[in-house]
Amino acid sequence: MTTTDKSGQRTWLQDMKRPKRGVPEGLWLRCDGCGATVFRNQVEENLNICSECDHHFYVPTASRIQQLLDLDSFEEWYADLRPVDPLKFADRIAYSERLVQEQKRTGMTEACTVGRGYMRGRPLVFGMTDSSFIMGSMGSVVGEKLCRAVEQATEKSLPLIIVSGSGGGARMHEGIISLMQMGKVSAALARFRKAGGLFISVLTNPTMGGVAASFASLGDVVIAEPNALVGFAGPRVVQATCKIDLPDGFQTSEFLLKHGFVDRIVHRAQMRTELARIIDYCVH
Amino acid sequence: MAAGTWHLAVTYFWPDSSQFESYSAIVLIMANQHQLPFEKPIYELEAQLSKLEAEPDPTPVVQESIRRMRVELTQMTRERYENLDPWDTVQVSRHPERPQTSDYIELVFDEFVELHGDKSFGDDRAIVTGFAKLDGHKVMLVGHQKGRTLKERNECLFGCAHPEGYRKAMSKMEMASRFGIPIICLIDTPGAYPGVGAEERGQAYNIAVNLRDMSTLEVPIVCVVIGEGGSGGALGIGIGDHIAVLQHAYYSVISPEGCAGILWKHNKHADKAARALRFTSKDLVELGVVDEVVSEPLGGAHRNHRQMAMTLKATLAEALQSLDGLPKEELLDRRYERFRKIGVFEEEAVV
Numbered sequence: 001m002t003t004t005d006k007s008g009q010r011t012w013l014q015d016m017k018r019p020k021r022g023v024p025e026g027l028w029l030r031c032d033g034c035g036a037t038v039f040r041n042q043v044e045e046n047l048n049i050c051s052e053c054d055h056h057f058y059v060p061t062a063s064r065i066q067q068l069l070d071l072d073s074f075e076e077w078y079a080d081l082r083p084v085d086p087l088k089f090a091d092r093i094a095y096s097e098r099l100v101q102e103q104k105r106t107g108m109t110e111a112c113t114v115g116r117g118y119m120r121g122r123p124l125v126f127g128m129t130d131s132s133f134i135m136g137s138m139g140s141v142v143g144e145k146l147c148r149a150v151e152q153a154t155e156k157s158l159p160l161i162i163v164s165g166s167g168g169g170a171r172m173h174e175g176i177i178s179l180m181q182m183g184k185v186s187a188a189l190a191r192f193r194k195a196g197g198l199f200i201s202v203l204t205n206p207t208m209g210g211v212a213a214s215f216a217s218l219g220d221v222v223i224a225e226p227n228a229l230v231g232f233a234g235p236r237v238v239q240a241t242c243k244i245d246l247p248d249g250f251q252t253s254e255f256l257l258k259h260g261f262v263d264r265i266v267h268r269a270q271m272r273t274e275l276a277r278i279i280d281y282c283v284h
Numbered sequence: 285m286a287a288g289t290w291h292l293a294v295t296y297f298w299p300d301s302s303q304f305e306s307y308s309a310i311v312l313i314m315a316n317q318h319q320l321p322f323e324k325p326i327y328e329l330e331a332q333l334s335k336l337e338a339e340p341d342p343t344p345v346v347q348e349s350i351r352r353m354r355v356e357l358t359q360m361t362r363e364r365y366e367n368l369d370p371w372d373t374v375q376v377s378r379h380p381e382r383p384q385t386s387d388y389i390e391l392v393f394d395e396f397v398e399l400h401g402d403k404s405f406g407d408d409r410a411i412v413t414g415f416a417k418l419d420g421h422k423v424m425l426v427g428h429q430k431g432r433t434l435k436e437r438n439e440c441l442f443g444c445a446h447p448e449g450y451r452k453a454m455s456k457m458e459m460a461s462r463f464g465i466p467i468i469c470l471i472d473t474p475g476a477y478p479g480v481g482a483e484e485r486g487q488a489y490n491i492a493v494n495l496r497d498m499s500t501l502e503v504p505i506v507c508v509v510i511g512e513g514g515s516g517g518a519l520g521i522g523i524g525d526h527i528a529v530l531q532h533a534y535y536s537v538i539s540p541e542g543c544a545g546i547l548w549k550h551n552k553h554a555d556k557a558a559r560a561l562r563f564t565s566k567d568l569v570e571l572g573v574v575d576e577v578v579s580e581p582l583g584g585a586h587r588n589h590r591q592m593a594m595t596l597k598a599t600l601a602e603a604l605q606s607l608d609g610l611p612k613e614e615l616l617d618r619r620y621e622r623f624r625k626i627g628v629f630e631e632e633a634v635v
Contacts, residue, residue, distance in 0.1 A: 078631075080631055080632040081629050081630070081631050082629060082630040082631070082632075083629060083630075084628055084629055084630055086571070086628035087560070087561070087562045087571075089560050089561075089562075090560060091547035091548055091556075091557075091560065092547065092548065140627035140628050140629045141627075141629045143627055144627045144629055147624065169516075170515070170516075170537045170538075171537075172537050172538045172543050172546070172547070172561070174537075174628070175536065175537050175561045175562050175563060175571075176535055176536060176537055176561075176562070176563055176567075176568060176571060176573050177571060177573065177626060177627060177628060178537050179515060179516070179519055179535075179536075179537040180519075180573055180623060180626040180627075181626070181627065182495055182516065182519060183495050183499070183519060183522070183523050183623045184623040184624055184626060184627070186492060186495035186496040186499065186523075187495070187496070187499035187523070187619075187620050187623055187624070188624075189496055190496045190497065190499045190500050191620070193496070194500070209488075209516070210515070210516055210537075212488035212492075213476075213487070213488040213489075213491040213492050213495075213516045213520075214491075214492050214495055215492070216488075216492075217486075217488050217489040217492040217493075218492050218493070218496055230488075231483050231487075231488065232476065232478070232482065232483060232487035232488040232491070232516070233476075233478030233479075233482070233483070233487070234478075237478045237542075238478050238479060238480060238483065241477075241478045241479055242479050242480055244480070246480065247480065250480070250483070251483055255483075255484075259484050259485070259486065260486070261486045261488075261489050
């Protein structure tokens with residue numbers, strides 16, 4: 001909404017009407033899927049799914065771990081890795097400043113959490129990226145944590161599950177170093193694969209760019225949550241390049257399933273069961 | 285015509301290069317048509333110089349000033365190119381007359397046997413693959429091709445490859461690995477193609493597979509960024525044992541325009557993004573991402589294709605020689621470590 005009054009100024013009324021970006025605060029939530037206004041509590045009790053239309057809302061790291069792993073079974077690894085600012089990067093604000101802000105806002109030190117846990121009694125190495133921290137983009141810390149997690153899974157012969165939620169791909173604030181993380185994690189996965197490890201990649205909304213173009217696509221089995229945005233180039237970039245209207249459902253989980261890049265689309269309520277079942281097929 | 289001057293320069297550097305003189309001169313005429321803003325004083329001085337040189341019967345005074353002007357021209361060019369702003373570097377790396385993979389195929393390799401197609405969907409013209417001979421040594425050549433004529437550019441999509449391009453590259457490299465042929469990758473792309481078809485055919489998946497599988501190829505891989513190293517599209521053929529970058533090329537996580545559009549909210553700030561991203565050859569060495577900077581001829585590779593090609597040839601030969609004969613395990617461990625160690629972070633001491 002960019003409506004303004006005659007003087008070009010935004011009026012207080014329009015400011016009030018303006019929808020908040022991201023997940024709004026407060027008692028009520030407006031569903032991005034059906035537009036219905038729903039109780040926040042109700043949604044949270046329902047695995048962050050809209051009771052009206054089954055829209056899958058964003059899930060913070062702690063809740064995701066709770067949803068997928070056995071109660072209190074998760075042991076976090078490498079929690080003391082901290083991001084730094086290797087390029088002394090500054091756009092409108094300095095990257096070092098942005099990091100502090102994001103850490104304060106989210107209560108996390110970085111976008112990625114890895115560790116060991118149990119899924120219905122099955123031991124595994126678990127990693128995830130959280131799209132709330134600088135769009136879940138992959139910088140040095142995310143790359144390093146994932147890489148170490150993959151190496152640990154190789155060493156301990158454990159199955160590996162990585163849940164991706166990264167709208168940003170490789171983190172541009174760390175420049176070329178971020179890009180190289182794609183190669184680094186993929187190379188670790190190559191070794192894991194050669195050692196006979198099982199890697200299940202779970203794609204959640206959104207998984208884009210450099211994350212999609214590295215570990216997230218490399219699962220032996222690739223599972224996606226319904227209607228997640230998954231792709232390489234952002235839809236706006238694609239539209240600007242092709243200058244055509246994008247097809248309906250472009251870059252959604254369903255689009256990827258149709259074109260053969262996702263094995264299964266799994267509702268969040270069934271995710272743990274489905275993952276455990278796949279592990280049972282491959283791990284003896 | 286300024287081309288005359290450079291014609292002389294080419295002859296000076298490469299006395300045995302008579303067969304290439306006309307070629308270089310043509311390239312220079314074309315280069316003159318695409319003047320970059322910061323090159324303007326250089327071209328002005330060149331124009332003055334060639335006017336003097338054109339005099340049928342130069343007096344000693346004129347000859348003296350020609351001599352002085354040549355010295356000044358060299359100095360000025362060197363000075364300009366030594367102090368390029370990162371945004372200028374981007375312009376140089378995108379110069380329409382900058383040598384491309386097809387030029388290096390002509391000038392660096394003795395033979396090229398192109399192999400088309402990914403045997404799955406089609407033949408992407410944005411990535412060229414095939415057997416080649418470098419000083420008699422067999423190699424597999426993989427390179428982005430941007431295209432020079434309008435027709436060629438439309439076919440190659442300015443070097444923006446589709447999934448089939450990455451698949452083609454991977455299948456040829458995999459074959460090379462089986463037959464023990466070293467691989468050379470020439471990187472020159474603004475990025476992988478962002479289109480509907482590319483997404484439908486799995487752009488992300490195919491790049492990811494290349495990253496994973498290139499790390500396990502059992503032959504030496506030498507990668508050189510010859511122009512633009514645009515993000516995942518570049519990295520998709522960029523996993524190797526020795527990674528070099530030409531002096532005025534760049535290698536970045538995102539195009540400066542794309543970065544400016546996201547962080548500065550408008551791509552008119554691309555110059556600021558270019559400075560912030562630290563992607564010039566000098567930065568890349570400092571950050572430990574590339575192993576070597578290949579110096580370019582005075583005034584950039586677009587001014588002297590042949591000299592650039594000779595330098596590149598020496599670089600490739602040297603890199604391949606240094607990797608030759610390494611046991612497979614050692615080669616793969618070194619490649620793994622090469623990427624494994626990249627990353628800057630803090631870690632509290634583990635007790």
